[in-house]
Amino acid sequence: MPCFAGGRRDDDPFDSARLRFAANLMVRTCSHLKLKGPFAIQPSREGNRLLIQCAVTEEPDFARLAEVAGGSEIEASLWRGRRHFQLDEACHDALLAIAGPPDGRGAGRRARAAAREAEEQSRYRWGRD
Numbered sequence: 001m002p003c004f005a006g007g008r009r010d011d012d013p014f015d016s017a018r019l020r021f022a023a024n025l026m027v028r029t030c031s032h033l034k035l036k037g038p039f040a041i042q043p044s045r046e047g048n049r050l051l052i053q054c055a056v057t058e059e060p061d062f063a064r065l066a067e068v069a070g071g072s073e074i075e076a077s078l079w080r081g082r083r084h085f086q087l088d089e090a091c092h093d094a095l096l097a098i099a100g101p102p103d104g105r106g107a108g109r110r111a112r113a114a115a116r117e118a119e120e121q122s123r124y125r126w127g128r129d
Contacts, residue, residue: 019043019050021102022087026052028099029068035061068094 023043030039037058044051056062066073071085085091 019045019052022050022052024102025092025095025099026054028102029095030054030056030065032098032100033061033064033068035064037061068098070094 020043023041026041030041035056035058037056039057039061040055042053042055044053054065056065066083069083069085069091071083074082074084087095
């Protein structure tokens with residue numbers, strides 16, 4: 001599976017950056033689709049796979065998401081409906097066309113804060129290497 005989030009390895013199931021990226025992509029997609037009812041996104045890991053669960057309350061919203069993401073219907077048990085899809089390159093492009101690029105505001109500020117924190121921590125390790 002391609003790594004759209006710039007993760008360390010494509011097959012790393014524990015890469016949190018990839019999980020956050022996929023969850024944020026689904027949140028942006030649902031927001032830009034202007035769904036009629038509320039929705040919830042829950043990122044998780046299932047076995048050695050990343051899993052994003054998206055719950056909607058309205059049937060038209062479920063149909064709209066199915067139309068956009070594709071995939072196949074799976075047994076829904078207690079839910080109104082349930083679909084499974086692979087975030088491959090085509091699906092990623094379709095979702096990104098709706099969701100738009102990630103909001104990078106504040107990324108520089110966070111990077112500078114992380115660098116300051118790393119520098120502060122390195123003071124305590126000086127001479128230990």
